[in-house]
Amino acid sequence: xxxxxxxILAAPRPDELQVREDHVISFDDAGMITAVExxxxxxxxxxxxxxxxxxxxxxxxxxxxxxxQWPQLGTxxxxxxxxWLFDYTFPLEARFGDLGFAERVWESLLPGLLSRGTTxxxxxxxxxxxxxxxxxxxxxxxxxxxxxxxxxxxxxxGTPHFYRDRDASEAVAASARSIDAIEALGSPLVxxxxxxxxxxxxxxxxxxGLGELADATGALVQTHCSESDWEHQYxxxxxxxxxxxxxxxxxxxxxHSVLAHAGHLADDDTDRxxxxxxxxxxxxxxxxxxxxxxxxxRRALSRGLRVGLGSDIAGGSxxxxxxxxxxAVNVSRALTDGVDARLGPGRRGVDGSAIDILTAFWLATxxxxxxxxxxxxxxxxxxxxxxxxIDIGPESGVEVWPEVDxxxxxxxxxxxxxxxxNITHVWVAGRRVGPWRS
Amino acid sequence: xxxxxxxILAAPRPDELQVREDHVISFDDAGMITAVExxxxxxxxxxxxxxxxxxxxxxxxxxxxxxxQWPQLGTxxxxxxxxWLFDYTFPLEARFGDLGFAERVWESLLPGLLSRGTTxxxxxxxxxxxxxxxxxxxxxxxxxxxxxxxxxxxxxxGTPHFYRDRDASEAVAASARSIDAIEALGSPLVxxxxxxxxxxxxxxxxxxGLGELADATGALVQTHCSESDWEHQYxxxxxxxxxxxxxxxxxxxxxHSVLAHAGHLADDDTDRxxxxxxxxxxxxxxxxxxxxxxxxxRRALSRGLRVGLGSDIAGGSxxxxxxxxxxAVNVSRALTDGVDARLGPGRRGVDGSAIDILTAFWLATxxxxxxxxxxxxxxxxxxxxxxxxIDIGPESGVEVWPEVDxxxxxxxxxxxxxxxxNITHVWVAGRRVGPWRS
Numbered sequence: 118x119x120x121x122x123x124x125i126l127a128a129p130r131p132d133e134l135q136v137r138e139d140h141v142i143s144f145d146d147a148g149m150i151t152a153v154e155x156x157x158x159x160x161x162x163x164x165x166x167x168x169x170x171x172x173x174x175x176x177x178x179x180x181x182x183x184x185x186q187w188p189q190l191g192t193x194x195x196x197x198x199x200x201w202l203f204d205y206t207f208p209l210e211a212r213f214g215d216l217g218f219a220e221r222v223w224e225s226l227l228p229g230l231l232s233r234g235t236t237x238x239x240x241x242x243x244x245x246x247x248x249x250x251x252x253x254x255x256x257x258x259x260x261x262x263x264x265x266x267x268x269x270x271x272x273x274x275g276t277p278h279f280y281r282d283r284d285a286s287e288a289v290a291a292s293a294r295s296i297d298a299i300e301a302l303g304s305p306l307v308x309x310x311x312x313x314x315x316x317x318x319x320x321x322x323x324x325x326g327l328g329e330l331a332d333a334t335g336a337l338v339q340t341h342c343s344e345s346d347w348e349h350q351y352x353x354x355x356x357x358x359x360x361x362x363x364x365x366x367x368x369x370x371x372x373h374s375v376l377a378h379a380g381h382l383a384d385d386d387t388d389r390x391x392x393x394x395x396x397x398x399x400x401x402x403x404x405x406x407x408x409x410x411x412x413x414x415r416r417a418l419s420r421g422l423r424v425g426l427g428s429d430i431a432g433g434s435x436x437x438x439x440x441x442x443x444x445a446v447n448v449s450r451a452l453t454d455g456v457d458a459r460l461g462p463g464r465r466g467v468d469g470s471a472i473d474i475l476t477a478f479w480l481a482t483x484x485x486x487x488x489x490x491x492x493x494x495x496x497x498x499x500x501x502x503x504x505x506x507i508d509i510g511p512e513s514g515v516e517v518w519p520e521v522d523x524x525x526x527x528x529x530x531x532x533x534x535x536x537x538x539n540i541t542h543v544w545v546a547g548r549r550v551g552p553w554r555s
Numbered sequence: 556x557x558x559x560x561x562x563i564l565a566a567p568r569p570d571e572l573q574v575r576e577d578h579v580i581s582f583d584d585a586g587m588i589t590a591v592e593x594x595x596x597x598x599x600x601x602x603x604x605x606x607x608x609x610x611x612x613x614x615x616x617x618x619x620x621x622x623x624q625w626p627q628l629g630t631x632x633x634x635x636x637x638x639w640l641f642d643y644t645f646p647l648e649a650r651f652g653d654l655g656f657a658e659r660v661w662e663s664l665l666p667g668l669l670s671r672g673t674t675x676x677x678x679x680x681x682x683x684x685x686x687x688x689x690x691x692x693x694x695x696x697x698x699x700x701x702x703x704x705x706x707x708x709x710x711x712x713g714t715p716h717f718y719r720d721r722d723a724s725e726a727v728a729a730s731a732r733s734i735d736a737i738e739a740l741g742s743p744l745v746x747x748x749x750x751x752x753x754x755x756x757x758x759x760x761x762x763x764g765l766g767e768l769a770d771a772t773g774a775l776v777q778t779h780c781s782e783s784d785w786e787h788q789y790x791x792x793x794x795x796x797x798x799x800x801x802x803x804x805x806x807x808x809x810x811h812s813v814l815a816h817a818g819h820l821a822d823d824d825t826d827r828x829x830x831x832x833x834x835x836x837x838x839x840x841x842x843x844x845x846x847x848x849x850x851x852x853r854r855a856l857s858r859g860l861r862v863g864l865g866s867d868i869a870g871g872s873x874x875x876x877x878x879x880x881x882x883a884v885n886v887s888r889a890l891t892d893g894v895d896a897r898l899g900p901g902r903r904g905v906d907g908s909a910i911d912i913l914t915a916f917w918l919a920t921x922x923x924x925x926x927x928x929x930x931x932x933x934x935x936x937x938x939x940x941x942x943x944x945i946d947i948g949p950e951s952g953v954e955v956w957p958e959v960d961x962x963x964x965x966x967x968x969x970x971x972x973x974x975x976x977n978i979t980h981v982w983v984a985g986r987r988v989g990p991w992r993s
């Protein structure tokens with residue numbers, strides 16, 4: 118049993134800040150929390166006492182990371198989605214046939230995300246089995262909770278000749294082998310995930326085969342869904358139905374499927390996915406760059422759809438989920454008020470769409486855990502001790518002013534204002550996993 | 556004469572990246588640059604050679620900072636502008652009657668902004684003369700180039716009883732004394748600026764008196780302009796004309812006036828302000844929180860209006876202009892594409908509104924300098940050596956990958972991805988002004 122003493126800030130519900138000052142968290146050898154008690158009641162020695170100028174938050178769950186796009190993070194955002202893929206992204210991902218290059222990128226990506234507090238990540242790897250397995254191995258080695266998916270894509274029009282699976286049956290076989298290889302690592306933290314890139318990159322035979330693979334293996338599924346005007350219309354043109362309906366038909370919209378973006382989801386799609394138990398990876402920055410519209414997160418939550426947050430590295434330009442929490446609030450404000458002043462106030466936005474920072478943080482923790490069905494996202498008994506500690510002391514750059522600040526304001530300052538360097542400790546399943554600074 | 560050797564990245568025009576690898580910058584005792592030459596051609600010893608993994612950028616010019624709102628940065632963004640002012644902001648600003656509190660805030664604000672590379676700031680102080688003078692003194696002491704304005708506000712409906720000038724003539728007199736006191740500091744870096752808060756907070760007599768004060772003293776003017784639906788409509792209701800027209804009538808829209816926000820500016824307002832030579836402080840984040848719409852920066856530039864960037868601390872939730880550059884691109888993407896997917900693709904946004912990171916950085920440097928009419932914003936002879944150095948080395952967190960990165964991508968990664976802690980040196984007028992880390 119390990120015991121950590123800290124002040125815990127969390128959002129157990131979208132509109133609720135939970136403050137537990139000076140508590141002791143106890144977790145067992147598997148990293149599962151067994152008790153969270155006020156220090157006074159808990160008594161006894163602790164293994165680690167965080168400084169009083171530190172707050173402990175539940176670990177951040179990033180539902181959408183394109184691992185091989187790490188080297189282009191923050192760049193190449195000037196093109197629409199279809200051209201961005203062919204001009205920048207597919208050529209970069211194709212490089213991951215070089216295992217040495219892949220391993221160098223993973224050795225940068227994993228510490229980069231862990232040091233920013235991303236305790237769980239859902240990864241698109243590349244089409245390459247060795248690079249995909251190496252990513253899973255890197256997650257095991259660095260101790261990050263992860264879902265790692267070999268990307269399947271075989272469509273002769275939707276993919277370039279230099280970066281695609283040979284055909285549907287070879288793609289399904291490769292994905293099956295990749296699942297087995299990741300399972301064979303024997304890690305309770307790192308799981309395979311079935312990953313059809315998105316409908317435009319996949320033939321019907323591939324989508325069907327991957328649906329069957331998910332059925333046969335019980336692995337979760339991730340893909341993109343109603344991401345942009347172009348992609349949404351493409352699926353309508355190809356099938357006469359939306360992404361949500363098409364994915365359900367192929368057996369890919371399943372309980373805990375992770376569907377990225379969904380900015381163009383209609384209400385009946387929302388209801389359909391909610392009743393299935395699938396979830397959305399809301400990627401707020403990416404909504405602005407490639408989505409052509411903002412995912413209405415408040416509306417989706419009100420209809421019972423599971424939603425978490427994604428950085429969409431590198432369709433979103435920033436790593437780590439604290440900045441994405443702020444972006445989620447920002448884009449929700451844009452959706453509420455609209456953007457074009459030449460339209461009247463009542464005609465430019467969607468009233469009631471705004472979320473606050475608590476809801477955004479809930480998405481990044483509890484929301485993400487519910488999408489994936491994992492016991493994380495909360496610092497409570499029965500959940501894994503996935504957590505990050507943040508320094509808010511006088512030298513931290515997080516400006517706390519007793520004259521105006523209560524815990525609610527301090528929480529907002531932490532989420533909006535903490536720099537990566539303010540994060541002093543990150544744990545996954547009770548193991549310290551960073552940050553390791555020289 | 557001082558000589559610094561470095562690699563310089565700058566945006567001399569909105570669409571142009573200028574890369575000067577391994578150059579020597581020479582500046583005189585007044586901090587004015589006399590030469591910028593390739594190191595090989597320059598020859599001779601240098602006073603400072605920046606490491607090869609460092610880039611030098613022109614200093615950032617923040618056109619809109621509410622200094623007394625520093626303690627609430629990143630919080631209290633849940634209310635519309637009028638309620639936000641009365642519920643959160645006026646009570647906080649009223650505290651600056653306490654000079655001790657004011658001095659403590661300034662001692663946090665100045666290092667906070669300088670360490671983030673803000674070499675020039677245009678400040679709203681509070682209504683209090685001592686706090687305003689203390690802010691100007693702090694700027695002199697810390698070496699920041701600044702325009703410091705005592706806030707004038709006397710409208711019995713537009714301000715609270717506990718935080719307003721007694722009447723217009725007392726307000727004008729206080730502002731005149733404040734200008735004299737700041738002038739008396741004798742600093743070439745720190746200038747007074749006439750600061751009517753905004754039309755709703757000022758009586759006609761005050762606006763008129765401050766226009767005359769600007770005329771008499773030659774001091775620049777700053778105020779808010781067409782900020783939100785409410786504020787824009789308020790001015791239309793009060794005068795039957797827009798902010799731009801009203802401000803011109805009161806003698807407040809002048810050459811180099813700094814007009815904040817302007818999201819609701821009509822094209823004829825834009826043309827009017829352009830012909831006057833006034834400029835806009837574009838505050839992208841604040842557009843989302845309080846503006847109800849996004850300022851169309853590309854449109855304004857194309858019509859010849861001067862535009863720079865502002866953080867709008869604390870109506871914007873982040874300090875420093877590098878994040879605001881990214882936000883400026885983000886909100887311009889929202890304006891281009893729109894946000895509400897239920898409207899058709901052609902009906903939800905304003906095509907052609909997107910700017911790229913180069914344009915955003917130009918706004919933060921050259922654009923801001925042109926708004927103010929100051930010899931800064933460029934690392935070129937005849938300009939002050941206002942600059943910041945950023946570490947992009949292997950441990951910096953700025954991910955440079957030779958496989959995919961050229962200077963254009965590195966520049967974008969720096970602007971989008973550098974954390975405050977990556978900034979290693981900041982100079983104003985040739986004097987090192989930070990960051991001072993313990």
